Amino acid sequence: MTKPYTLQELLIIAVAKEIHDYENVILGVGLPTAAGALAKAIYAPHATLMMESGIIDFKPLLPLNHIADAHSCRGFSYATDLYSAFTMTYRGFVDVCFLGVGQIDKFGNVNTTVIGDYYKPTLRLPGSGGAADFISYAKRTVLTMLGGNFVNKLDYLTSPGYLRGGDSREKSGLFPKGSGPSMVLTTKGVFRFDPVTKEIYLAQMHPKVKVEDVQKGVPWDLKIADDLSETPHPTDEEIDFIRNFAPNMAIGRQLALELTVSNMMKKMKKG
Secondary structure (H helix, E strand, O other): OOOOOOHHHHHHHHHHOOOOOOOEEEEOOOHHHHHHHHHHHHHOOOOEEEEOOOEEOOEEOOOOOOOOOHHHEEOOOEEOOHHHHHHHHHOOOOOEEEEEOOEEOOOOOEEOOEEEOOOOEEEEOOOOOOHHHHHHHOOEEEEEEOOOEEOOOOOOOOEOOOOOOOOHHHHOOOOOOOOOEEEEEEOOEEEEEOOOOOOEEEEEEOOOOOHHHHHOOOOOOOEEEEEEEEOOOOOHHHHHHHHHHOHHHHHOHHHHHHHHHHHHHHHHHHO
């Protein structure tokens, strides 16, 4: 019997399993770093983990504070610069990268710029950064949408997925052939893309989630995999690693904040 686990731990593990041994991986801040550390420790010991800032082949010591956070690294082979990191991506050396999502449409096109009208936004998002470059030239991209939405039409196209579907991405000239988003992770399930139409479909549901729960959040007729499965339950080894590496991330930001405030109040009363 596996020990109890949180949704956050389940999500980290699902992303970590997208990293294969001997792959070159660009990690981002947050969940991707924890997933990369887990993959390196258990599933893909020979994967080369890289940071956008140019730190190459490192083993994460703790979660990153930002993309140039060298204090969180250990054992890296060498350090280069931001320009060189992007050049490696443009030349097709990056196997997989990870990007967060604000909005996504049925063909995996991504908005991380603005919600609402660009000039009078409801919400201003972080923007592209390196996202558009990485999703354009990495061999595949894993997208995480933990607080965003599926939409029929993006409020702003930040990063290209499969554009209009079918072979439209390849016809646009994006390199290498066959590149593009391979998976979308949400708090309800795992989505993948049809190899021909490039339309997104539900491949896995997280435990205790129903198909109708997923469909409520998708504004089109969502396709469901014939072999729809449930996201595997974590093993004790996976749970223990995450809790040691990133305890706050394992229990969730809100609970971590509540515990921190509670501990501060206790110290103040004692003092």
